[in-house]
């Protein structure tokens with residue numbers, strides 16, 4: 001069975017976005033996102049990133065599609081010709097996962113937002129780990145991270161996840177990894 005992970009940066013009031021953008025500017029955190037979602041054990045393979053329409057178009061035009069990853073957008077209103085040729089479009093998460101199931105060249109699948117996609121992902125038995133950057137400050141937000149099911153518990157992350165409190169532009173944050181516990 002295909003398993004996937006989710007990655008998010010969330011602030012103290014559970015916000016993840018405002019006006020289609022991120023509420024904060026954290027360069028190192030963006031580098032962490034990039035490194036984590038690109039990383040593969042097999043250098044011949046790559047990863048997939050799955051996101052909602054607003055998340056895709058929230059990425060600055062010069063930085064999308066996210067490089068070196070298979071970009072998959074979920075939307076019921078977009079047409080394929082409204083996206084670059086390399087970007088795949090699916091009408092729901094199930095269809096996207098079904099497509100990825102048979103893709104040998106894709107090592108890891110990452111769910112990268114937004115709200116509804118995260119909620120659907122966490123409810124799926126295929127959701128393995130949550131990579132959560134906890135930002136220790138409140139921000140004005142209009143988009144929020146859904147409640148995390150109790151079945152996810154914090155685990156010790158792999159060695160390339162920076163430990164302890166990080167700080168940038170006076171904003172403190174910490175990288176956490178949660179894993180679904182078998183019932």
Ligand SMILES: NC(=O)c1ccc[n+]([C@@H]2O[C@H](COP(=O)([O-])OP(=O)(O)OC[C@H]3O[C@@H](n4cnc5c(N)ncnc54)[C@H](OP(=O)(O)O)[C@@H]3O)[C@@H](O)[C@H]2O)c1
Pocket residue numbers: 007008009010015016017018019020021022051052053054055056058074075076077078090091092093112113114115116117120143
């Ligand atoms: N902090 C973080 O880590 C983080 C991560 C990601 C995004 N964000 C922020 O969050 C905001 C965007 O998130 P959002 O929740 O507003 O929107 P979103 O989930 O990115 O996009 C919503 C749209 O995506 C499509 N969609 C979503 N779920 C779908 C599903 N299961 N099946 C089919 N289509 C689906 C629908 O498009 P149609 O209406 O076309 O059907 C829906 O209107 C931005 O501010 C962004 O910067 C933050």
